[in-house]
Amino acid sequence: MLSHVNISLESLNIATLVPMLIPIVGALFILVLDLFKKDQRKSMYVMLSLLFVMLDFGSLIDSSIDFNTNGTILGYFDMMLVDGLALLGQFIIVGASILFIPLALTSKRFHEFSYPEFFALFLFMISGFQFMVATDNLILIFIGLEMASLALYTLIALHNRSKSFEAAVKYFTMGALAAGFFAFGSMVLYALTGSVEIHQMAAVFNADEFANLPFILVGVVFLLAALGFKVSLVPFHTWAPDVYEGASASMAGYMSIVPKIAGFVVVMRMFEFLIHSGVVWLNVVLYAIVIVTMTAANIWALVQSDVKRMLAYSSISHAGFVMAAILIGTTQANSALFLYWILFTFTNLGAFSMLWISRQKNLAAGQSSDHSYNKFAGLIKVAPISATIMALFMLSLAGLPPFALFWGKIYMISAAVSSGYVVLALIMALNSAIAGYYYLKLIIYMFMKEPEIDIESKVYTMNSSVSLRTIIGIAAVGTVFASIVVNPLIEFITAFVYNSGY
Amino acid sequence: MMEIGLTHYLVLSTVLFSIGLLGVMRRKNLLMLFFATEILLNAVNVGFAAISHYYNDLTGQMFAFFIIAIAASEVAVGLGLLIAWYKRHGNINLDAMSSMRG
Structure with a gap:
């Protein structure tokens, strides 16, 4: 017989759940509101979701103050784990969501944004990712992962185009396998x-000194494959370019940032003890994956004829670059991962918003795909401001000095050098150079070539509205003036990472 | 009479998982592919229930319940996508989904 269960409310520590509950409450509120009063304006839903996500951000600040005074907080039978990694991960997830939601306020009408369900699903997805990073229990990680992924498949399919369905189905099959x-x-x-x-597993493994090594490796490889699908590491990346091409540009930008940081935090929790366990085989596998992901994705990106697919491969390559931090496994490297991803968020947000702003309804004659290179040929003559801003984001992605990603790259490479991974650092630097080629290719198309196909100049700002221009402005300012905030940002991140023992 | 122990269950689970994996890789019909992913997840359920009994610890059964719930919601989303695809194209063949290449 089960004995009577008695649990005090304080031991549950409900405060740990608040950041995840806010978007859930928001999503339910939007659904209920739609029941009572149909046909609200789109901007109403956008503002409501923005409000709830900002509340979420505020509650995160509150728990980070709590973390700074009391250290790691546990709640719900130790299911919830609010440490520095969880907070940093959630800051990026929620912050990126705040920046992406206003992209729904386009000047053209889109099918998906007329449904309140779009915004409800979006909020459910955010809380799913938050659950994923704020725990070290595999059950909760799994639930968070699936909650977010299932919402994401639907969000992709809501973009009413034939390619979007194809993208959603492809992503769905890969996700089910994962x-x-x-x-x-x-x-x-x-x-x-x-x-x-995870921490109990680590304790058991360390106690019997990895006695069942072959079986441990089987388990770890399966988990690595599952998370590899989510963060698009190379043998498991095949869905990424197609899904990015099929999804709307704003959704593709979101996918290149938020699911991946959630995945990286889980990988970091998982591999922290494995990397330091001295099992050589695991290091070799991870080393190989990192190098292949960086290099192969770069080479594929070289031959793309569509800017969006090029950006898809480039985000795969960036993911490989960041995986190096988990291989190195020092506090400096782990902080570099978060720094890199924050800077990458601004840059990729800008690049994908520039594609979103130039989305056409129909392809012009001679244009092979939505965002083919030749669409941007001679852009400087037709739309000089667009061309300059796009070039700015491309230079940042390539890692040119004053712009955002340069600082991420330099900090990551110095983390590699200072823990003795000189060859790895060399390969990382070399890959940044290769990557420069395809980013500069777009710039050459925009600045040096004559317009190739007959497109009216208004196409390039077709979707433009105040909110889109604001987001692009924020991204541009973040990219250009990153050098000012990099130092305080590193200190902030390092304190969080160090205090949670990674 | 041979006693059926943990190993038997784990072998069964692994065999079922392999069948499911093979199905995901080989099937071209989308509906069959969904079946294969269900086999994949349910194979793991068998394993979890057996291990949970072996350790006399309820965590594994809890995990199995959550996997059942996730499998159900996954099918709900999957079938929704499948119907939307069928309405547009009149087939559910995976090979037909090749408008994007490169």
């Missing part, structure tokens, strides 16, 4: 340790 891998990997690790919490 879910299977994750479940199987956790099963193997549960069989070995009798626990589904």
Whole structure:
């Protein structure tokens, strides 16, 4: 018989749940509002979601103050774990969401934004990602991952184009496979340790000194494959370019940032003890994945004829670059990961918003795809401001000195050098150089070439509205003036990472 | 009479998982592919229930319940996508989904 269960309310520590509950409440509120009063204006829903996400951000600031005074906070039978990684991950997730939601306020009408469900799903997705980073329990990670992914598949499919359905189905099949891998990997690790919490697994493995090494490796490889699908590491990246091309540009930009940081935080929790366990085989596998992801994605990006696909491969390559931090595994490297991703958020937000702003209804004659290179040929003559801003983001992605990503790259490479990974640092630098080629290719198209196809100049700012221009402005300011905030940002991040023991 | 122990369940689970994996890789019909992913997840359920019994710890069964819930919601989304695709194209063949290449 089960004995009577008695739990005090304080031990649950409900405060740890508040940041995730706010978007859920927001989503339900939007759905209920639609029940009572149909046909609200789109901007109403946008503002409501923005309000809830900002509240979420505020509650995160509150818990980070709590973290700074009391250290790591546990709640709900140790299911919830609010440490520095969880907070930094959530800051990026929620902050990026704040910047992406206003992209729905386009001047052209889009099918998906007329549904309140779009915004409800968006908020559910945010809370799913938040759950994923704020725990070290594999059950909750799995639920958060699936909650977010299922909402994301639907959001992609809502963009009413034939390619979007194809993208959603492809992403869905890959995601279902990844879910299977994750479940199987956790099963193997549960069989070995009798626990589904990462820190207890680490304790068991360290106690018996990795006695069942082959089985541990099987479990870890399955988990790595599952998370590799989500952060698009190279053998598991095949869905990424197609899904980015099929999804709307704003959604593609969102996908290149938020799901990946959630994935990276989980990978970091998982691999922190494995990397330092001295199992050579694991280091070799991770090393190989990092290098192949960086290099192969760069080479594929060289041959693309569509800017959006090029940006898809470029984000795969950036993901490989950032995975190097997990391989290195020092506090400096882990902080570099977060710094890099914050700077990458601004740059990629800008690049994808520039594509979003120039979205056409129909392709012009001689144009092979929505954002083909030749669409941007001679842009400087037709729309000089657009061309300059686009070039700015491309230079930042290439890692040119004063712009945002340069600081991320330099800090990451110095983390690699200072822990003795000189060859890795060299490969990273070399890859940045290769990547420069395809970013500069777009700039050459925009600045040096004559217009190739007959497109009216208004196409390039077709979708433009005040909110879109504001977001692009924020992204541009973040990209140009990053050098001023980099130092305080590093200190802020390092304190969080160091205090949570990574 | 041979006693059926944990190993048997784990082998069963692994075999089922392999069948599911093979299905995901080989099937071209979208509906069959969804079936394969269900096999994939349910194979893991068998394993979790067995391990949970072996350790006399309820966590594994809890995990299995959550996997059932996730599998159900995954099918709901998947079938929705499938119907939307079928309405547009009149087939559910994976090979037909090749408008994007490169």
